[in-house]
Amino acid sequence: MTDRTASLHFSDGAPSVTFPVLSGTLGPDVIDIRTLYSKTGKFTYDPGFMSTAACSSAITYIDGDKGELLYRGYPIEELAVRCDYMETCYLLLYGELPDPAQKEDFVSRVTTHTMVNEQMQFFMRGFRRDAHPMAVLTGLVGAMSAFYPDSINLNDAHQRDISAIRLIAKMPTLIAMAYKYSSGQPYMYPRNELSYAANFMRMMFATPCADYHVNDVLVRALDRIFILHADHEQNASTSTVRLCASSGTNPFAAIAAGVACLWGPAHGGANEAALNMLYDIQAHGGVAKIGDFITRAKDKNSNVRLMGFGHRVYKNYDPRAKLMRETCYEVLGELGLGDDPLFKLAMALEKIALEDEYFVQRKLYPNVDFYSGIVQKAIGIPVQLFTAIFALARTVGWIAQLNEMVSDPEYKIGRPRQLFTGAGRRSVKPIAER
Numbered sequence: 001m002t003d004r005t006a007s008l009h010f011s012d013g014a015p016s017v018t019f020p021v022l023s024g025t026l027g028p029d030v031i032d033i034r035t036l037y038s039k040t041g042k043f044t045y046d047p048g049f050m051s052t053a054a055c056s057s058a059i060t061y062i063d064g065d066k067g068e069l070l071y072r073g074y075p076i077e078e079l080a081v082r083c084d085y086m087e088t089c090y091l092l093l094y095g096e097l098p099d100p101a102q103k104e105d106f107v108s109r110v111t112t113h114t115m116v117n118e119q120m121q122f123f124m125r126g127f128r129r130d131a132h133p134m135a136v137l138t139g140l141v142g143a144m145s146a147f148y149p150d151s152i153n154l155n156d157a158h159q160r161d162i163s164a165i166r167l168i169a170k171m172p173t174l175i176a177m178a179y180k181y182s183s184g185q186p187y188m189y190p191r192n193e194l195s196y197a198a199n200f201m202r203m204m205f206a207t208p209c210a211d212y213h214v215n216d217v218l219v220r221a222l223d224r225i226f227i228l229h230a231d232h233e234q235n236a237s238t239s240t241v242r243l244c245a246s247s248g249t250n251p252f253a254a255i256a257a258g259v260a261c262l263w264g265p266a267h268g269g270a271n272e273a274a275l276n277m278l279y280d281i282q283a284h285g286g287v288a289k290i291g292d293f294i295t296r297a298k299d300k301n302s303n304v305r306l307m308g309f310g311h312r313v314y315k316n317y318d319p320r321a322k323l324m325r326e327t328c329y330e331v332l333g334e335l336g337l338g339d340d341p342l343f344k345l346a347m348a349l350e351k352i353a354l355e356d357e358y359f360v361q362r363k364l365y366p367n368v369d370f371y372s373g374i375v376q377k378a379i380g381i382p383v384q385l386f387t388a389i390f391a392l393a394r395t396v397g398w399i400a401q402l403n404e405m406v407s408d409p410e411y412k413i414g415r416p417r418q419l420f421t422g423a424g425r426r427s428v429k430p431i432a433e434r
Contacts, residue, residue: 024056154248
């Protein structure tokens with residue numbers, strides 16, 4: 001408990017009230033207003049929850065002003081360089097980085113759950129082949145509760161752990177299946193001897209007549225994408241997972257809700273939108289016309305938006321973007337794509353954004369979505385699949401947040417309040433009199 005308080009005074013003569021001021025390990029203090037309604041009969045009004053902490057969490061911390069991102073206290077810059085995605089998953093789920101034995105056991109558990117029930121193939125056939133992968137993935141993840149009913153009790157820690165392993169393990173398989181289905185190719189089963197990222201790439205790109213040869217540079221690039229997207233505090237999709245799970249629904253349903261929320265272009269669809277923007281610029285003249293595009297993007301009266309730049313939370317350079325930028329150049333160099341028109345255009349746009357006073361003053365730096373989209377395109381991942389890759393990476397963060405919420409003795413079903421601005425009470429007239 002804290003001995004610091006904040007007082008709320010009213011201009012209408014109502015009595016003042018005080019509330020505790022709580023301090024976290026890092027970040028701003030918060031005013032505990034849980035008793036506001038019982039004391040005053042009033043609510044707070046905070047559209048978009050810009051100034052509201054809906055939970056306490058020990059998982060991820062962001063300092064947007066400093067451009068800092070920590071997973072369980074570890075800087076993302078160190079994790080992305082010194083750890084792989086499986087270690088990051090273990091960290092987010094269990095609170096500490098694994099030792100060699102713990103990592104071996106965790107990787108083994110994930111690896112032995114990568115196959116999905118064969119009936120999922122028949123479920124897949126109900127979708128149109130041109131359906132958006134996120135539409136398919138939302139259905140598949142939600143359907144997992146029907147295929148794995150032995151791990152759907154949200155209040156059983158053991159079942160939650162099993163569902164966590166299953167979701168992390170099977171998400172790459174489901175996404176690869178969705179891709180193969182859309183392209184008319186046969187599904188490729190997972191291979192246990194491959195790493196998490198390498199296995200996913202093989203399921204994506206191998207065929208029965210030509211196996212996929214793993215390129216370590218590309219595998220590491222994809223693994224880094226997974227690490228950088230694994231969690232990001234209380235964003236829209238994470239809040240959705242928490243709100244959904246607060247009703248006591250099963251973990252698969254809660255994660256499916258997160259997938260659906262992530263689909264939005266303002267959230268997980270930003271990397272897809274960024275690459276589509278590059279395609280649009282290329283179709284209208286490419287590098288030679290990039291100045292015209294920038295001019296229109298600066299015009300407030302224009303409907304042209306610069307996608308893949310700036311961030312709602314980071315008021316400095318996105319720390320994930322720095323790491324993804326390095327990976328981007330490594331991948332383009334490995335594949336010899338430096339002269340590809342689309343990638344030359346992307347690098348020209350990056351240069352302008354980093355040097356143009358308009359963007360520098362507004363801190364509209366390239367964000368992680370800008371670079372990750374370029375990397376995924378270079379690897380060969382279709383643009384429509386970008387958000388699904390994001391969902392794959394974020395699954396472990398969603399699960400960690402869900403587990404934390406359920407374990408919190410103060411958690412209860414989410415129930416936001418509202419400022420009602422509709423009609424007051426009125427009577428229904430007979431239809432002839434309306």
